[in-house]
Amino acid sequence: FLSYFCLFPDFSSALTLLVLSSPIPQVKQSLPQTGGEQMMDSCVFYAEKLLRNITDTLTQTKLFSGIDCRKQNMELNLETSTPSVCSPRTSTCSGSTKSEFDEESCLMNIGADLTHYHNLLSAQPDPDNLLNLSVLSSLRELMENCFKESLPTKLAPRKDAVDTTRNFNERLSLCKVLRGFQVRTITINRAISYMNSGEHLQ
Template identity: 55%
Template sequence: SLLLSSIFFLSSDVSPVLLLLGFISPLWQVSHALPVTSKGPMGDNCVSRAETLLRNVTEKLMDAEIFNGIDCLKQSVELNMETNTDSVCTPKGSTCAGISKSEFNQESCMTSIGEDLHHYYKFLAAYPDPNGLLKALLSNLRELLMKCLSWSLQTEQAAPVSLSPFDERLKLCKVMRGFQVRGITINRAIAYMHSGEHTK
């Protein structure tokens, strides 16, 4: 697989279109912090769901209705700093900063991916969206979490409004940019696990 030696970090200056074209690849499923029951290659249905999720996130970043008056592509990236998906999901045999990774722990990778996706689900579910502009993205994310990671999701309540509508949209832009970058990392990890190379 051409993705086995891929680097998991991307520049925040690369446009969503190029990221989408360059990194969407066969995906797999991700998992929650529940016990992992399989350490082999992953199913195609979850591959498709994860691929659709990354595409949806990328498309939303270019949605003029959501980000009217904001040049979202020039905003900073706000990543979820509570997980370490980029490091725990690095393929075995990869070399970073002169250090070669000799093992790959699928359970740790899947758990971190699930925590990342749940983080973004909670943020988006609580975001004020009276026109339903994020509805399809949330539905895709919910399906991936529930059907591929066995997460039990509850309805998220919107947080009290503390930002102006403009600042809310600016915050959404930054979080979505982080979601896209992390989504590409997840894509590559999923492709790696889907290939079955991690079991060899």
């Protein structure tokens, strides 16, 4: 379980399959939210739903005609430290054993990731409403129920689409962004499950 937090691009696809095929763990307790409220057990479900929708969207031919997103590089959000601060106690991803887990820092970084991708994807042209009905819908659902303080109050203006088809570079860029979001969401899923399991309190 701990090794799943040591993410590298070359085996992210195998890790995605592992996450998607794993059953939702039984939650032992609620998780404190950064705003002082209680994170509901259903946040595990919302996070998994988001991951599934991202994975499904990467196979949409209307968005990525002529591109196999599974073989593309990814663009990760480098402004947060989610993979490192959300790694469990006793993990050895960096070569040294981690003895402490900062729950507040992990939640803050997850929230910042969600805000980043929400703003980025909300501004994308979406003539067929595919992003809004899948990835953005489940992303907002996770934020509204579990990370309310991270939900932007004002959306970035959506880019105007000249026509209903994206050019190749736009489609490739979106593919890379979603690939990065997919891998980051794997980390978020594991972190939420870890905190809800109560293992970080033992």
